[in-house]
Amino acid sequence: xxxxxxxxxxxxxxxxxxxxxxxxxxxxxxxxxxxxxxxxxxxxxxxxxxxxxxxxxxxxxxxxxxxxxxxxxxxxxxxxxxxxxxxxxxxxxxxxxxxxxxxxxxxxxxxxxxxxxxxxxxxxxxxxxxxxxxxxxxxxxxxxxxxxxxxxxxxxxxxxxxxxxxxxxxxxxxxxxxxxxxxxxxxxxxxxxxxxxxxxxxxxxxxxxxxxxxxxxxxxxxxxxxxxxxxxxxxxxxxxxxxxxxxxxxxxxxxxxxxxxxxxxxxxxxxxxxxxxxxxxxxxxxxxxxxxxxxxxxxxxxxxxxxxxxxxxxxxxxxxxxxxxxxxxxxxxxxxxxxxxxxxxxxxxxxxxxxxxxxxxxxxxxxxxxxxxxxxxxxxxxxxxxxxxxxxxxxxxxxxxxxxxxxxxxxxxxxxxxxxxxxxxxxxxxxxxxxxxxxxxxxxxxxxxxxxxxxxxxxxxxxxxxxxxxxxxxxxxxxxxxxxxxxxxxxxxxxxxxxxxxxxxxxxxxxxxxxxxxxxxxxxxxxxxxxxxxxxxxxxxxxxxxxxxxxxxxxxxxxxxxxxxxxxxxxxxxxxxxxxxxxxxxxxxxxxxxxxxxxxxxxxxxxxxxxxxxxxxxxxxxxxxxxxxxxxxxxxxxxxxxxxxxxxxxxxxxxxxxxxxxxxxxxxxxxxxxxxxxxxxxxxxxxxxxxxxxxxxxxxxxxxxxxxxxxxxxxxxxxxxxxxxxxxxxxxxxxxxxxxxxxxxxxxxxxxxxxxxxxxxxxxxxxxxxxx
Amino acid sequence: xxxxxxxxxxxxxxxxxxxxxxxxxxxxxxxxxxxxxxxxxxxxxxxxxxxxxxxxxxxxxxxxxxxxxxxxxxxxxxxxxxxxxxxxxxxxxxxxxxxxxxxxxxxxxxxxxxxxxxxxxxxxxxxxxxxxxxxxxxxxxxxxxxxxxxxxxxxxxxxxxxxxxxxxxxxxxxxxxxxxxxxxxxxxxxxxxxxxxxxxxxxxxxxxxxxxxxxxxxxxxxxxxx
Ligand SMILES: Nc1ncnc2c1ncn2[C@@H]1O[C@H](COP(=O)(O)OP(=O)(O)O)[C@@H](O)[C@H]1O
Ligand SMILES: [Mg+2]
Numbered sequence: 001x002x003x004x005x006x007x008x009x010x011x012x013x014x015x016x017x018x019x020x021x022x023x024x025x026x027x028x029x030x031x032x033x034x035x036x037x038x039x040x041x042x043x044x045x046x047x048x049x050x051x052x053x054x055x056x057x058x059x060x061x062x063x064x065x066x067x068x069x070x071x072x073x074x075x076x077x078x079x080x081x082x083x084x085x086x087x088x089x090x091x092x093x094x095x096x097x098x099x100x101x102x103x104x105x106x107x108x109x110x111x112x113x114x115x116x117x118x119x120x121x122x123x124x125x126x127x128x129x130x131x132x133x134x135x136x137x138x139x140x141x142x143x144x145x146x147x148x149x150x151x152x153x154x155x156x157x158x159x160x161x162x163x164x165x166x167x168x169x170x171x172x173x174x175x176x177x178x179x180x181x182x183x184x185x186x187x188x189x190x191x192x193x194x195x196x197x198x199x200x201x202x203x204x205x206x207x208x209x210x211x212x213x214x215x216x217x218x219x220x221x222x223x224x225x226x227x228x229x230x231x232x233x234x235x236x237x238x239x240x241x242x243x244x245x246x247x248x249x250x251x252x253x254x255x256x257x258x259x260x261x262x263x264x265x266x267x268x269x270x271x272x273x274x275x276x277x278x279x280x281x282x283x284x285x286x287x288x289x290x291x292x293x294x295x296x297x298x299x300x301x302x303x304x305x306x307x308x309x310x311x312x313x314x315x316x317x318x319x320x321x322x323x324x325x326x327x328x329x330x331x332x333x334x335x336x337x338x339x340x341x342x343x344x345x346x347x348x349x350x351x352x353x354x355x356x357x358x359x360x361x362x363x364x365x366x367x368x369x370x371x372x373x374x375x376x377x378x379x380x381x382x383x384x385x386x387x388x389x390x391x392x393x394x395x396x397x398x399x400x401x402x403x404x405x406x407x408x409x410x411x412x413x414x415x416x417x418x419x420x421x422x423x424x425x426x427x428x429x430x431x432x433x434x435x436x437x438x439x440x441x442x443x444x445x446x447x448x449x450x451x452x453x454x455x456x457x458x459x460x461x462x463x464x465x466x467x468x469x470x471x472x473x474x475x476x477x478x479x480x481x482x483x484x485x486x487x488x489x490x491x492x493x494x495x496x497x498x499x500x501x502x503x504x505x506x507x508x509x510x511x512x513x514x515x516x517x518x519x520x521x522x523x524x525x526x527x528x529x530x531x532x533x534x535x536x537x538x539x540x541x542x543x544x545x546x547x548x549x550x551x552x553x554x555x556x557x558x559x560x561x562x563x564x565x566x567x568x569x570x571x572x573x574x575x576x577x578x579x580x581x582x583x584x585x586x587x588x589x590x591x592x593x594x595x596x597x598x599x600x601x602x603x604x605x606x607x608x609x610x611x612x613x614x615x616x617x618x619x620x621x622x623x624x625x626x627x628x629x630x631x632x633x634x635x636x637x638x639x640x641x642x643x644x645x646x647x648x649x650x651x652x653x654x655x656x657x658x659x660x661x662x663x664x665x666x667x668x669x670x671x672x673x674x675x676x677x678x679x680x681x682x683x684x685x686x687x688x689x690x691x692x693x694x695x696x697x698x699x700x701x702x703x704x705x706x707x708x709x710x711x712x713x714x715x716x717x718x719x720x721x722x723x724x725x726x727x728x729x730x731x732x733x734x735x736x737x738x739x740x741x742x743x744x745x746x747x748x749x750x751x752x753x754x755x756x757x758x759x760x761x762x763x764x765x766x767x768x769x770x771x772x
Numbered sequence: 773x774x775x776x777x778x779x780x781x782x783x784x785x786x787x788x789x790x791x792x793x794x795x796x797x798x799x800x801x802x803x804x805x806x807x808x809x810x811x812x813x814x815x816x817x818x819x820x821x822x823x824x825x826x827x828x829x830x831x832x833x834x835x836x837x838x839x840x841x842x843x844x845x846x847x848x849x850x851x852x853x854x855x856x857x858x859x860x861x862x863x864x865x866x867x868x869x870x871x872x873x874x875x876x877x878x879x880x881x882x883x884x885x886x887x888x889x890x891x892x893x894x895x896x897x898x899x900x901x902x903x904x905x906x907x908x909x910x911x912x913x914x915x916x917x918x919x920x921x922x923x924x925x926x927x928x929x930x931x932x933x934x935x936x937x938x939x940x941x942x943x944x945x946x947x948x949x950x951x952x953x954x955x956x957x958x959x960x961x962x963x964x965x966x967x968x969x970x971x972x973x974x975x976x977x978x979x980x981x982x983x984x985x986x987x988x989x990x991x992x993x994x995x996x997x998x
Binding site: 192194196284287289 | 823826828829830848849852853854855856857859861867868869870871872876880881883884885886926
């Protein structure tokens with residue numbers, strides 16, 4: 001055993017506290033890297049598995065002969081061939097050839113062409129055989145040059161993540177070494193004056209790192225693997241994979257490849273070496289006498305801190321000077337705390353913002369509008385397979401469907417509207433609206449008849465007139481908030497509401513349902529495959545406009561941008577006159593707030609209920625989208641929180657160590673202070689002020705950083721979006737910052753007391769001697 | 773033959789207003805086997821001079837020759853080798869390695885040199901210095917006088933060309949001081965060890981072959997006694 005190994009071993013044993021801390025630090029570093037690598041490997045293998053389950057071959061070649069399949073089989077790059085013949089619907093014999101390639105193939109497409117295209121075929125201008133490459137499977141199995149290129153791309157994106165973790169790891173390890181060696185600086189100085197070369201000093205620290213790594217790295221890998229398994233398992237159990245990647249739970253495989261573990265170990269070992277080397281070199285570069293004389297900790301300038309001096313008297317002054325005596329250490333601590341603060345603050349805003357954005361796009365999309373959560377259809381009496389124009393609904397049928405769906409517990413609205421042709425003169429709409437309609441080539445308005453629930457819902461409980469006032473042919477003119485910018489908005493406001501209107505409503509009917517008294521207009525372009533013609537028939541409708549309003553809840557028809565709203569009973573009155581084709585048997589189903597609170601359970605209940613009903617189908621389920629969005633947000637939140645916790649923990653570790661070693665390094669000095677008559681209370685006060693200044697300065701730095709950062713995010717990523725899109729709203733989270741201040745301060749205090757506790761045991765003179 | 777020669781040795785600490793000329797153009801030579809006392813008021817630059825000779829500091833200007841070789845012309849690595857083979861340093865505060873026992877402390881420079889320590893020499897030397905029965909103790913288990921004996925033993929063990937002692941008795945009572953000086957004189961006689969001793973104690977200085985007095989970084993007196 002060389003003397004450097006021997007010394008390293010002795011240091012480890014004699015400085016247990018530091019050794020344990022260094023082991024913990026290396027373990028944490030290895031753990032972080034292991035977790036991210038193993039999660040990557042597991043998701044990769046899961047995707048590979050899922051793709052294999054979907055289609056287990058690398059390529060399929062269509063309609064080649066058995067001989068050609070043999071040619072494929074004999075290639076060194078082909079591992080397996082499956083040749084299947086079958087009869088097509090038109091009676092021809094056809095073949096599918098499924099192929100698996102060997103891992104060392106360069107480009108599957110080129111190989112197939114090279115093998116199956118003879119020069120004669122080329123001369124005769126025969127096309128090469130058609131084939132399909134299962135690139136996804138190749139990608140995940142890393143076969144072929146494209147897959148390898150793809151892997152590099154994916155991995156380099158992932159590397160940004162890994163990089164953050166690795167840098168964090170480096171930071172942790174380096175601090176550990178810096179701290180544990182700093183305490184022995186003087187001893188290194190003595191060694192140097194006895195003739196230890198730079199190399200030898202570096203080697204002592206290196207050996208120490210290696211010995212500690214022997215414990216720390218396997219521990220880190222084991223813990224990391226365990227934690228990855230827990231994370232992976234809980235992600236799988238949320239069905240996030242299923243929703244976003246369409247991967248079945250059964251395809252999920254946890255894989256912890258040895259290479260990745262080795263990579264984590266090697267990275268950590270390199271960091272340990274670099275840290276040990278860097279630390280060793282720092283000491284070795286100074287002339288030994290400087291280190292022995294303890295002039296390493298140079299205090300060139302001591303500024304007075306008036307605030308702390310005023311607040312804490314001599315104790316405050318001492319504390320403020322202590323905080324400043326080692327700038328590097330101070331900066332490291334403050335930066336890491338600030339970083340975790342700032343990340344927390346920004347992440348919180350980002351989570352809110354993504355939530356808003358998702359909601360916004362959900363709202364603006366016609367199909368996933370929260371206007372309704374399900375679109376259900378009721379098609380009784382053999383209507384199930386008929387086209388919408390052939391269906392025969394009675395009013396009773398429609399009411400029946402309505403009752404059935406209402407029993408599901410949802411708010412239900414019949415999709416019942418009349419298209420109303422408006423006579424511009426009769427309808428006392430503002431002339432600008434009329435002009436707008438004319439310019440757009442529209443001459444009609446939608447009239448919608450809502451039930452009370454739904455009526456209140458679209459105005460978010462603040463309807464322009466109570467529902468009861470609509471009864472008896474009264475209507476509300478309503479512009480849809482989403483499309484108000486295509487209307488001169490103020491004209492709606494100016495609009496006099498006391499006019500009455502009359503118009504013609506229209507509907508489509510087929511020839512055979514046309515009645516003699518219908519004033520029918522043939523619309524040719526509606527004729528279907530069998531050549532049936534469609535007619536546009538109209539009827540009279542009269543009403544009074546009693547109010548105007550703006551729809552508050554959700555988007556609506558892109559077709560008009562304006563609608564008349566009447567009440568359900570009036571609809572039934574009109575429908576009585578002519579019940580055919582007014583009813584589609586379509587129902588919007590809307591969840592109320594209570595149901596939305598536990599949307600997953602509600603969704604299950606509704607689907608279960610509806611599946612038990614005959615003649616009712618849900619053919620548009622917006623709730624799935626909603627659930628997925630919620631899950632995504634949840635996953636994003638969990639990930640962000642995990643990263644924040646990680647960085648906070650690193651900051652805490654650094655803080656605790658810096659504070660406690662700061663105290664331990666100054667044992668002699670503190671002992672002198674006590675010899676001069678400083679009480680334990682004063683001593684505690686002094687160190688508490690030190691901890692406090694870390695927290696306070698970091699908090700201030702956070703606030704100073706976050707404001708510009710939020711501005712940056714807004715100008716860089718948010719502006720330039722369409723008008724009306726949600727803004728990244730950042731409000732200075734003074735409260736949140738104060739909240740994180742607490743653990744930081746508490747950790748500091750705990751570290752202080754832990755390090756000071758040893759002082760009581762020794763007498764002051766022992767304490768002063770201990771250093772020599 | 774001169775074992776040590778300094779040429780115009782100067783050391784300046786700090787810059788501008790804070791500039792301190794700790795050593796200002798010191799030149800002298802020491803022949804082999806001479807025991808030299810360096811005296812002077814506190815802050816006069818004695819320690820600085822000793823450190824520069826011992827290769828543990830860097831001069832601002834000037835040169836140090838040991839055995840005819842320019843000490844600070846060497847690479848860092850060779851400087852380390854120089855320290856472990858040619859110089860034995862004794863400090864006022866012993867500077868032992870607290871985690872190593874006495875034996876390991878003494879043999880450390882040899883171990884660092886990659887050589888096997890000579891056990892018989894260790895025992896002989898330890899017996900002479902009166903610490904033979906404490907070889908397995910840790911420094912913290914020794915008295916100040918014993919610790920200083922260990923540090924002298926460490927300095928003598930590799931048989932260096934130069935023994936440099938910075939107030940070796942400054943921290944000891946008069947009985948221990950006398951014993952330590954006896955030991956140093958004994959090794960000077962017995963091994964023809966060249967020595968430079970910084971001291972405030974006139975008695976000690978008078979026992980030396982030569983006294984160099986320093987003030988404000990300059991040699992103000994240089995007397996050969998015998
Ligand atoms: N690292 C240093 N930085 C600045 N000044 C120093 C340093 N070391 C010593 N000095 C100054 O150099 C002068 C000589 O110091 P030193 O050689 O230790 O004196 P002595 O050993 O004679 O008491 C003193 O004025 C001292 O303040
Ligand atoms: Mg001195």
